[in-house]
Amino acid sequence: MSDSSPGTVDLLGVLAYAELTAFLRLAEDAALLAPTLNDRAALGDVAAAEYGHFRVLRDRLASLGVDPEEAMAPFVEAIDAWHAQTRPKDWHEALIKAYVGVGIAGDFYREAARNTTASISALVDEVLAGESRAEFAVERVRAALDADPRLCGRLALWARRMVGEALSQGQRLAAVRPQLAALLVGEEGENLAEIGRMFARLTEEHGKRMAALGLTPGP
Template identity: 80%
Template sequence: MTDSAPAPGVVDLLGVLAYAELTAFLRMAEDAALLAPSLTDRAALGDLAAMEYGHFRMLRDRLASLGADPEEAMAPFVDAIDAWHAQTKPRDWHEALVKAYVGTGVAGDFYREIARRAEPAIRGLVDEVLADESRSEFAVERVRTAIEADPRLSGRLALWARRMVGEALSQGQRLAAARPELAAMLVGDEEGEDLAEIGRLFARLTEEHGKRMAAIGLTPGP
């Protein structure tokens, strides 16, 4: 049994989120295995990776309930998301933590903005899979402790965070440009609405990014 036909752009939204969650699971599992400095950290990041996989399954199942093929829904977004991960591959444990918190966070903010125009049930699902309390606590505690122990880390990690945010926003723009129905959910399709809404969108993303950087003990920079 399937739900009623989804609104335009909803399958794209759930498809991009599903692939983002699937790759987050794979990347976090890899970082846990290769970069974690202790078994405790490896297990903690592994737990977060398992949570991301659970989110992927929720999205996959919702796509199926809408009558969409999950693989076909994810396929248009594979290249862009894979490219983002390739361009932001962490070199050490602290870069992996900042990516898990700041990089994944700004991407999540972008997807939440798209979901603002979706029906309540879809918005609720998006909010549920993007909830980041556990990831936030995990990364913030460890990065702040590391910076207190070695203040020189702050500048390097702030530059790393800004690079990831730039890459994430560029990725979002490419995705929206390639998928018109997704773009319409992001900024609306009424004449004259798009430019004003884009300005407000970037203001909101910038504000949330600043809060996240402050929480983790880094300065947002220009």
């Protein structure tokens, strides 16, 4: 497998568009939903990091002789749909999306990167290394739950809905992008059953993030 193999280009393309849209959505949430200037700045920092990640991926695609726009194009509809279906209504929902959404996406891309070349795997690790910036959300969500425990049920439901939409979109992408699907399941994955097991692992990681937020995962 080379750095410019179809599956690798798909991985870089979907990750690039995910980072670009994350930047745009987080910046919008910071401007419209943050209750204080400090909160606006904190979420703005996360948005800026996402844009930096996008630039790294865009430049790598270009260095491989791939048009970044063409590489991202197959994933626009699915990622845009996920954002449309998970648009936060308030600051607390925005925080959970920043933390849980970034986390589930990172898990997905790491799964795929395990079956790429060493240089691409290192690139994905570099791009995802800054995800800890989103963990500022944990402190704020926990403080909000301490102040009003009634928020727990609503926010837990919101997080489950968001991840459910992400898994659904991911499964659709895997079904229509066979090279990316093959990268996700590795050499041992002969059919979509292995993809199902991969998504089960993603769901387990989601449960850990829910616990970190002080939310109880649903069944």
